Amino acid sequence: MKKISLIIISCFLAFLAQAQIDGEVLKPQSGKFLLQNATVVTVTQGILEGSSVLINDGKIEAVGQNLSSDGATVIDCSGHYIYPGMFDGGTRLGLVEVNSVPETQDFAEIGDVTPNMQALTAVNPNAVAIPVTRVSGVTTTLAVPSGGIFPGTAALINLNGYTPDQMYAGFKGLVMNFPSSARRSTYDRRSEEDIKKDAEKSMKNIAEIWGNAKKYHALKEKGGQLQYYPEMEHLSKAVSGEMTMLIEVNAASDIEQAIKWIKENEVKAILTGVAEGWRVADKIAEANLPVITGPMLSIPTRESDRFDASYANAGKMAKAGVKVAIRTNDAENVRNLPFNAGFAAAYGLGKEEALKAVTINPAEIFGVADQLGSIEVGKNATLLVADGDPFETKTQIKHVFIDGYKIPMTSRHIQLYQEFIERNPGLEKNVK
Amino acid sequence: MNKNIYLLLAGLILLVNAGFAQTKKGSVLIKNATVLTITQGVLENTDVLVENGVIRRIGQGINAPANTITINAAGKYLMPGIIDAHSHIALDAVNEATSPITAEVKMEDVVNPFEVSIYRALAGGVTISHAMHGSANAIGGQNITLKHRYGTFDPDDLLMKEAPRTIKFALGENPTRVHGRGKSIQPRTRMGVEAVIRNGFKEAQQYQKAWKDYENASKQRNSTAVPPKYDPRLQTLADILDGQIIIHCHSYRADEIYMLINVCREFDIKNIVFSHVNEGFKVAPELAAYTMGASVFADWWAYKFEVYYSTAFNAAILTRNGVVTSINSDSGELIRHLYHEAAKTQRYGELSDEEALALITINPAKQLGIEQFVGSIEVGKQADLVVFDEHPLSVYAVPQMTFVDGVKYFDINEDQDDQRLKVSATEMVEPIYLKEHDHKCMQDVDFFFTNFGRTLFGHTH
Amino acid sequence: MIITTKNYKQFLLLFWCSLTFTFSSVAQSDHTGKRRVSSAYAITNTNLFSSPEKSQTKVTIIIKDGLIHEIGPNPTIPSEAQLIQGDSLFVYAGFIDxxxxxxxxKPDEPNRPSDFDxxxxxxxxxxxxxxxxxxxxxxxxxxxxxxxxxxxxxxxxxxxxxxxxxxxxxxxxxxxxxxxxxxxxxxxxxxxxxxxxxxxxxxxxxxxxxxxxxxxxxxxxxxxxxxxxxxxxxxxxxxxxxxxxxxxxxxxxxxxxxxxxxxxxxxxxxxxxxxxxxxxxxxxxxxxxxxxxxxxxxxxxxxxxxxxxxxxxxxxxxxxxxxxxxxxxxxxxxxxxxxxxxxxxxxxxxxxxxxxxxxxxxxxxxxxxxxxxxxxxxxxxxxxxxxxxxxxxxxxxxxxGTIEKGKLANLVLLTDTLFKEEAQIKHVLADGYLFDYDIKPKKNGKKENGDGDVSIEGKWRYTSSTPAGSSEGEMNFSKVADDYTGTITLDNPTGSGTLKPEMKEISLSGNKLSFSFEVNVQGNNLSIQVSGEVDGEEFSGSMSVAEFGSFPLDATKVPENAIKL
Missing domain, CATH: 3.20.20.140 (Metal-dependent hydrolases)
Structure with missing residues (x-):
């Protein structure tokens, strides 16, 4: 038994050795790479067997058979699969280091209306969780601020870079937490009447704030000299449609309210969360609103709901015609994104749609499909190489490229494994 | 111990037995499945015959006795019921967080058979959960091992009568925060946690002696010996010293794990399992040598400072170092897909199918002291079984049916959507739960005003 | 003690003592002019339901010294007895709660010592x-x-x-x-x-x-x-x-x-x-x-x-x-x-x-x-x-529990049989004391709850259940002109002792009461809203804490001049 495990260990160490030798500092590498003889899952243009991908200057230069390896570092991908890098459509990755330590929480500012707070500013490029995440093939995440009604501006980032600007992936969205009219727990003993009243009150509150933003925008358009008002400055970008809104809304009746609100105010919006989207899927489809939903791995919103309501949500919305992207809403465990997609696939979304929901769909929803979301010539070389289906837990992710940079396949989790798989000294210290 | 208490205990045992006489037992023949026995390899195209709640035969071409339902599982996978060694579902209270030692309190007293989370666990193939006290106290309450016989209104029907007694311990941030920082009593540091536990055991030894002296004296003719005060707290600790109770200890850091290993060795306590044990990988040789194992999360980390230096490869490192390892949920959410949590050890450490499945079956059974009854598919064991449409370690696997004692409690094709057993007569608007996680290790603790901000943001195990 | 056959005699003794005590305590005559003139009653010619199984018509019941003295179709009515025309009444045993x-x-909570553990x-x-x-x-x-x-x-x-x-x-x-x-x-x-x-x-x-x-x-x-x-x-x-x-x-x-x-x-x-x-x-x-x-x-x-x-x-x-x-x-x-x-x-x-x-x-x-x-x-x-x-x-x-000779004179006299919708209670006899009630012409029997009936002034004791256990304290309302002011006490969430913030936005409309107050928790001002309904001396409602949730809060009015016996 011990022998067998030692063999397995040494095999694994051999693989890791390729990534890290004692004391060596590993950096992302740029240049020209030929990923040779793989099965290329392009997402948008079918599955190409026995094909290669040529990466140069951060871009996918060619995809096909018999590509020249001139000047390129050749990586043999026989028996492996190439997929586009995966998107997580909603996270706190980079905005928090240790959840329970307030000093490391940078996702919620004081105040209800703080659209001027920029998530991109607070993203820590050196967060320990970033390498932990990207070696799973998740390459691109939306960093989302939270708390209050308008908590700030979210930003799409690639998980490689030394400054936030190097990480920025081309999309920002104004976050809005749509008021919830739901009973919050069994301890919430408000009468039905009070719940209704509270909901009306919060809608009135939002109407007042939004009315203010509209006024600000209109006066500004007329060339009025207005006092410095950064909150309204940012809201007015959403009023004009210049900036997309990310509207967090979950309960069925709130989703309907939000759809109404979006129509009335003629804003450009993406619905996020949407935990009860399956209840009103037709209405979301009819309103033609894209959805970022998840995590699938969460308990159903109501005790009376079917046990798989949250697994099946994405599939039901997709079936109704909604464009769906997936998120983990996590920070340190964004690496579970492919598993969330796997569960959605198993419970009705299907494998093909699930793959789209973490690649091309979010790329389109965020308006970056010209650069990301599929393996196509001319797009950014943001992709992964795996020995199987990346949603399967058994699959090993072999390589990750972000904007053409070959990412070192290591993280703190892997380093601790390397040190402790065979601790020295073991139980006894060998000192003579 | 005085006679009355003996009588009382005897009465209790009778009572428990009487209660279990009525537990439902089923008979069923499952045919043509790929049987993942866990302990005896994978058997292709095999039949499993269950009679009266027990596995009677495993083989091919078995015919169903009269009145036994046959299920054709061709192309499907059959595995033993999943066992969760650390859970808080089906409980009305989790923490009696008012004293650093509350060894006397019993989770058995607060079992709630109406929680729909039991059904949802069954829908994820989990047939047994270890319903634990929370982690607020250095020595918490006595846990209870539950079989998920959902549908009963009697909490006693959920108890697994064969399971030995277990107790919760907790080290590190939680007990020091609740007591030291919250109430200015020991322990405030990891030094204090050791001292509190050591004090408890020492006092228990004195207590044992006082009762022994009394019992000896009362054997004398015309004895006028005066009984000492009864202290269920110290009595429980004495029972730990006597080897009657398995410790399940909430722990994270290597130093605190090592500390408790040393204290247990000093008091000659061998029945100890470490739970969560995120830094267990750092003391894997010690865990292998001196404990009943480690029960870990597949990948949780960074939700608090003491789990910042964690690795998802923990289970693999522990397994490879010979530690009996299990993967637990600690959550009403995770308990629904423990098969998937176990599968993550194939991504993080490339465990074999058999090793990965042992993490949620025979290994937790060993840690709960019930491996002779459950945890594998073997003739003579209790028929806790799950049918999957695909291999349970695949992310696409969907549990189809779950049996406890041969009785089917979950069937994906017979699910009623609303599976609540009890509905309030006045609650017209159902609450909508929007927190993605449902971790209860610290339930009932400073939930309200204190630490208000912290709890707002979720993670509190 | 539970009253068993064994101690029934002791019990009777205690009972008689209490009666005697009543008499002797007024030995110096009554100058209120309200003392009852006689403790004997006769309910004549009535419909009697002496137990759940047994009923009779046209019976007369004699009450004397707090006990049922005689029951029968034609008993001798003592001359000092006050007559109650029972012809159209229905008599049941007094209810037992x-x-x-x-x-x-609720007793006041003792003060905690400084070294409270x-x-x-x-x-x-x-x-x-x-x-x-x-x-x-x-x-x-x-x-x-x-x-x-x-x-x-x-x-x-x-x-x-x-x-x-x-x-x-x-x-x-x-x-x-x-x-x-x-x-x-x-x-x-x-x-x-x-x-x-x-x-x-x-x-x-x-x-x-x-x-x-x-x-x-x-x-x-x-x-x-x-x-x-x-x-x-x-x-x-x-x-x-x-x-x-x-x-x-x-x-x-x-x-x-x-x-x-x-x-x-x-x-x-x-x-x-x-x-x-x-x-x-x-x-x-x-x-x-x-x-x-x-x-x-x-x-x-x-x-x-x-x-x-x-x-x-x-x-x-x-x-x-x-x-x-x-x-x-x-x-x-x-x-x-x-x-x-x-x-x-x-x-x-x-x-x-x-x-x-x-x-x-x-x-x-x-x-x-x-x-x-x-x-x-x-x-x-x-x-x-x-x-x-x-x-x-x-x-x-x-x-x-039943109406029998020798039992306590506990009776309920109704205008119809007990569970009929038209039935109204006209008299209650308890321990031989007679209580008379007005018979209203039948309307819809709904209790009216007009604005004027609800008064919240004074001291209330509240309990609130939260996932962390229950919390308790006092609320005090006073009326200044047409507006209410008030304070609420609660345990200091971050330290020891109690806080006593002022209530804000107290509003009472009909029987609906709401108010809010603020607590400072770790540097944040937390606003807490309370709303619910007043029913006599009971308040039942909920307390919502910012985004965090809402919890039941019930209160009972503390009687102003509670006489402790």
Whole structure:
């Protein structure tokens, strides 16, 4: 038994050795790479067997058979699969280091209306969780601020870079937490009447704030000299449609309210969360609103709901015609994104749609499909190489490229494994 | 111990037995499945015959006795019921967080058979959960091992009568925060946690002696010996010293794990399992040598400072170092897909199918002291079984049916959507739960005003 | 003590003493001019329902000295008797309430010492005061007493207010309004699953363990005392008043009455009973049908509250996602209907039970009993639950519960048979004292609740349940011109001691009360909203804490000049 495990260990160490030798500092590498003889899952243009991908200057230069390896570092991908890098459509990755330590929480500012707070500013490029995440093939995440009604501006980032600007992936969205009219727990003993009243009150509150933003925008358009008002400055970008809104809304009746609100105010919006989207899927489809939903791995919103309501949500919305992207809403465990997609696939979304929901769909929803979301010539070389289906837990992710940079396949989790798989000294210290 | 208490205990045992006489037992023949026995390899195209709640035969071409339902599982996978060694579902209270030692309190007293989370666990193939006290106290309450016989209104029907007694311990941030920082009593540091536990055991030894002296004296003719005060707290600790109770200890850091290993060795306590044990990988040789194992999360980390230096490869490192390892949920959410949590050890450490499945079956059974009854598919064991449409370690696997004692409690094709057993007569608007996680290790603790901000943001195990 | 045949004589003696006392105390004549002229009454030619099984017409009942003196078609009417024309009246035994809290207030909390240890508090801090007696907190002049008497109640067993072991109960007769009219003291030990606030035992876990610990140590302590009493040279027993208070439950001379609020609490009380062996009475039984076998097994006595859940389901109209919502509402309806059927199911199962007033609104009593009757309860079982069953559970069936010669003169005189909608109570005789009530021409019997009726001024004591346990404090309202001002006390969330913030935005419209206040928690100002409904001296509502959630908050008005007896 011990022998067998030692063999397995040494095999694994051999693989890791390729990534890290004692004391060596590993950096992302740029240049020209030929990923040779793989099965290329392009997402948008079918599955190409026995094909290669040529990466140069951060871009996918060619995809096909018999590509020249001139000047390129050749990586043999026989028996492996190439997929586009995966998107997580909603996270706190980079905005928090240790959840329970307030000093490391940078996702919620004081105040209800703080659209001027920029998530991109607070993203820590050196967060320990970033390498932990990207070696799973998740390459691109939306960093989302939270708390209050308008908590700030979210930003799409690639998980490689030394400054936030190097990480920025081309999309920002104004976050809005749509008021919830739901009973919050069994301890919430408000009468039905009070719940209704509270909901009306919060809608009135939002109407007042939004009315203010509209006024600000209109006066500004007329060339009025207005006092410095950064909150309204940012809201007015959403009023004009210049900036997309990310509207967090979950309960069925709130989703309907939000759809109404979006129509009335003629804003450009993406619905996020949407935990009860399956209840009103037709209405979301009819309103033609894209959805970022998840995590699938969460308990159903109501005790009376079917046990798989949250697994099946994405599939039901997709079936109704909604464009769906997936998120983990996590920070340190964004690496579970492919598993969330796997569960959605198993419970009705299907494998093909699930793959789209973490690649091309979010790329389109965020308006970056010209650069990301599929393996196509001319797009950014943001992709992964795996020995199987990346949603399967058994699959090993072999390589990750972000904007053409070959990412070192290591993280703190892997380093601790390397040190402790065979601790020295073991139980006894060998000192003579 | 005085006679009355003996009588009382005897009465209790009778009572428990009487209660279990009525537990439902089923008979069923499952045919043509790929049987993942866990302990005896994978058997292709095999039949499993269950009679009266027990596995009677495993083989091919078995015919169903009269009145036994046959299920054709061709192309499907059959595995033993999943066992969760650390859970808080089906409980009305989790923490009696008012004293650093509350060894006397019993989770058995607060079992709630109406929680729909039991059904949802069954829908994820989990047939047994270890319903634990929370982690607020250095020595918490006595846990209870539950079989998920959902549908009963009697909490006693959920108890697994064969399971030995277990107790919760907790080290590190939680007990020091609740007591030291919250109430200015020991322990405030990891030094204090050791001292509190050591004090408890020492006092228990004195207590044992006082009762022994009394019992000896009362054997004398015309004895006028005066009984000492009864202290269920110290009595429980004495029972730990006597080897009657398995410790399940909430722990994270290597130093605190090592500390408790040393204290247990000093008091000659061998029945100890470490739970969560995120830094267990750092003391894997010690865990292998001196404990009943480690029960870990597949990948949780960074939700608090003491789990910042964690690795998802923990289970693999522990397994490879010979530690009996299990993967637990600690959550009403995770308990629904423990098969998937176990599968993550194939991504993080490339465990074999058999090793990965042992993490949620025979290994937790060993840690709960019930491996002779459950945890594998073997003739003579209790028929806790799950049918999957695909291999349970695949992310696409969907549990189809779950049996406890041969009785089917979950069937994906017979699910009623609303599976609540009890509905309030006045609650017209159902609450909508929007927190993605449902971790209860610290339930009932400073939930309200204190630490208000912290709890707002979720993670509190 | 429970009144058994053995001590019935003692009991009568106590009873007579109390009567004599009444007489001798007015030895210097009455200068109010209000004392009753005679204590003898004759109800003539009436319709008598002497027990749930037995009725007669055209009988005359003679009352004398607080007792039923004579019953018959033609008894001699003493010349001093005041006549009550009974021709068109229907006479029932006075109702018996085996668990009530009319006139009972909660004792003040003791001040905590500076070195207070929440992990090991003295009993009195933790709600463990079984040595107290409810009479110490009883106000005989409280208006609740008249509220229930007016509905026919003549005897009640008073349950003390407090924590897990608040004290012992006493049985009183609701007669002479100027006296507490004690029938028996220390009739049962009261218990419930209420955790202590912020100290051990805080949850059901701790309460169960603490209960066992006390009971077993009481057993040991009583053995120690017996040994000490009969032997020289022994260690002196440490006197512990908590253990001593349990002694009469050990030999079952009194039962333990457990107040339960759901099925699981009922099972927990039965579990303790099975382990420890005391006599068990369960009050507040709800959702009890699944527990019937265990109840029989434990030989537990069963009390139902006269309160029923509010019927919300039948009033609702389905909105969006109609079909799905309808299914959910059907389950709520089913549950509601089940709660109405409980009494009938217990009757069918042959389990005698009695109705109690604790936790019930007097205004709903008749409506609720009728609902139970519509849902399967027989009228005779309903009558038994109001009279003879309660008498048996309290052990006073020799003196109350039916109308027989020699029993206490506790009677209810109605204008029609008891459960008829037209029936109104015209007189109540309690302990031989006559109370007359106006008969209203029949309208819809709804209680009116106009603006003017609601008054919140004064001191209230509130309890709020949160996932962390319950919290308590006081609210004080005063009226300045047309506006209210007020303060609320609460435990300092981050330190020790209590805070007393000012209330803001106090609004009272109809019986709807709302206000808010602010607390500073770790540098953040937390705004807390409270809203709910006032019903007489009860407030029931909820408290919402910012985004965090909303929690039930109930309050009771503290009587301004509570007379402690």
């Amino acid at each position: 085996p668990a009530g809290d009319m006139g009972v207030s 929440s992990s090991n508090p003295a009993d009195e801090f933790a709600g463990i005061t079984p040595y107290r007696n409810v009479m110490d907190q009883f106000d005989a002049k409280n208006s609740k007493i008249e509220e229930w008497r007016k509905l026919g109640f003549t005897v009640t067993q008073l349950i003390p207010d407090g924590g897990m072991l608040p004290g012992k109960t006493s049985v009183i007769v609701l007669g002479d309004p100027n006296n507490p009219n004690l029938l028996a003291q220390n009739t049962a030990l009261s218990a419930k699953f209420t955790g202590a606030r912020g100290m051990y035992p805080a949850t059901t876990l701790g309460v169960m363990s603490k209960f066992r610990e006390i009971y077993q140590n009481a057993t040991l302590s009583s053995r120690h005392e017996n040994l000490f009493a009969s032997n020289a040279g022994l260690k002196r027993p440490a006197k512990n008043k908590t253990y001593e208070a349990f002694y009469p439950t050990l030999d079952k001379s009194i039962p333990i009455i457990f107040e339960v609020s759901n099925e699981l609490e009922m099972r927990r009380a039965i579990k303790l009973q099975k382990e420890l062996g005391f006599d068990l009475v369960l009050a507040g039984v709800q959702d009890g049908e699944e527990v019937i076998p265990s109840l029989i097994d434990a030989n537990a006595k069963v009390l139902f509250s006269l309160q029923l859940p509010e019927d919300k389901a039948s009033k609702s109209e389905p909105k969006e996602d109609a079909e799905e919502q309808a299914k959910r509402i059907d389950r709520v309806k089913e549950s509601y209907e089940k709660s109405l059927k409980q009494a009938g199911i217990f009757e069918d199962a042959g389990i005698p039970f009695a109705f109690h007033t604790k936790g019930a609104k007097s205004g709903d009593m008749i409506k609720n009993i009728r609902l139970m009757i519509e849902n399967g309860l027989s009228e005779s079982a309903a009558l038994a639950a109001l009279t003879v069953n309660g008498a048996k559970i309290l052990g006073i069936e020799k003196m109350a």
